[in-house]
Amino acid sequence: xxxxxxxxxxxxxxxxxxxxxxxxxxxxxxxxxxxxxxxxxxxxxxxxxxxxxxxxxxxxxxxxxxxxxxxxxxxxxxxxxxxxxxxxxxxxxxxxxxxxxxxxxxxxxxxxxxxxxxxxxx
Numbered sequence: 001x002x003x004x005x006x007x008x009x010x011x012x013x014x015x016x017x018x019x020x021x022x023x024x025x026x027x028x029x030x031x032x033x034x035x036x037x038x039x040x041x042x043x044x045x046x047x048x049x050x051x052x053x054x055x056x057x058x059x060x061x062x063x064x065x066x067x068x069x070x071x072x073x074x075x076x077x078x079x080x081x082x083x084x085x086x087x088x089x090x091x092x093x094x095x096x097x098x099x100x101x102x103x104x105x106x107x108x109x110x111x112x113x114x115x116x117x118x119x120x121x122x
Contacts, residue, residue, distance in 0.1 A: 017071065024067025030060030 034057040041050030079085050 012051040015072065020067040022067075024064050024071070027060040027063030027065075027067060031057055031064065034060065 034053045038050060039053045039115070041047055076085070078090075080089060080091070083090065
């Protein structure tokens with residue numbers, strides 16, 4: 001039973017990468033076809049002023065950008081997790097924030113008029 005769930009999980013993981021790849025491919029081919037059609041129409045003497053298909057070109061560009069960004073982000077996240085990236089892209093291992101308890105105690109003492117410090121000697 002466990003082996004079946006692993007196979008299904010890996011299949012969905014592959015689909016998560018294949019679908020954006022197909023989206024990027026379709027977007028690239030759409031942009032290529034729009035540019036080719038415009039250049040082919042420029043050579044057609046029957047057309048007075050060939051028009052460029054901006055809407056399909058921008059749609060193809062958006063699909064291409066989304067697909068490439070998803071795959072690039074996935075590769076970057078995986079490499080960052082395995083520490084394969086340059087030092088400037090590694091997660092910063094800074095100091096953990098200090099506890100807020102001393103600050104809260106000081107605020108409560110200030111409100112109550114008491115202090116945790118020993119009284120000053122005369």
